[in-house]
Structure formats: C-alpha cells, structure tokens
Amino acid sequence: MKEPGPDHPINISPVSSRVTVRAGGAVIVASDNALIMQESTYPPVYYLPRADAAMDRLEASDHGTYCPYKGDASYFSIAALGADGANAVWSYDTPYPAVAEIAGHLAFYPDKVDITVES
Numbered sequence: 001m002k003e004p005g006p007d008h009p010i011n012i013s014p015v016s017s018r019v020t021v022r023a024g025g026a027v028i029v030a031s032d033n034a035l036i037m038q039e040s041t042y043p044p045v046y047y048l049p050r051a052d053a054a055m056d057r058l059e060a061s062d063h064g065t066y067c068p069y070k071g072d073a074s075y076f077s078i079a080a081l082g083a084d085g086a087n088a089v090w091s092y093d094t095p096y097p098a099v100a101e102i103a104g105h106l107a108f109y110p111d112k113v114d115i116t117v118e119s
Helices: 079-085 097-102
Strands: 010-014 019-023 026-031 035-039 045-049 058-067 071-078 089-091 105-108 114-117
Touching: 010 097, 019 045, 019 079, 026 045, 035 097, 071 079
Parallel strands: none
Antiparallel strands: 010 035, 019 026, 019 114, 035 045, 045 105, 058 071, 071 089, 089 105
C-alpha cells in the first residue's frame, strides 16, 4: 500500500452538480452525490454512488485490477453495449483508508459512456 503524497497526490471532492451517466441511450446512474477524484496527472474521474445506479443494467465481471494507492478494483460490464461495454465500470469495495470515501461508488471509462455534469 502506498500513501498519496507530493509525488502522487490524490484529491477527492464532492461534486456540487448532478452527474448523469448514459450508455446506449439509457441512464445508468444519475446522482446529486457524486465525487470527483484528481489523482496525480491522470484525468479526473467521477465516482457515483451504487445506491443511485441502475445496477440491473450492469453485469459483474471476473476482471480485476490493483492500484497501490487505492486497492483492488472489481469490474462490471454494460450489457447494452455488447463487447464495447466489457469492463466499462469499476469499483473499489474496500479501498485503502486514504481514499475510503470512494467505497460503494462506481467509476466509468469516459470513452464507453456519456457523462454529463449539470451546471
């Protein structure tokens, strides 16, 4: 486990606007309780509560990845997108303490879905 720091900062903030994720025209999640993570030099990532998601539109995947700063990620596929939706969604069920607030949230690859933030 690595701790965020000056060489690899991670900042998580609440989003003050509604964030909506659509795939194949269908709303997968719309939330007023999204978080945004800025990790080092990577593009920002929205994390949306599973409680706000249409989980019946997602299929758990056997795929998994590990991040030394966040922990083990599990993945979901979006069936409506066919092969393009494979592993399009990830989640940290038990993230490391430094990023604990993303537990129970979903993140989406922005090239697989449409993410809109209301102003």
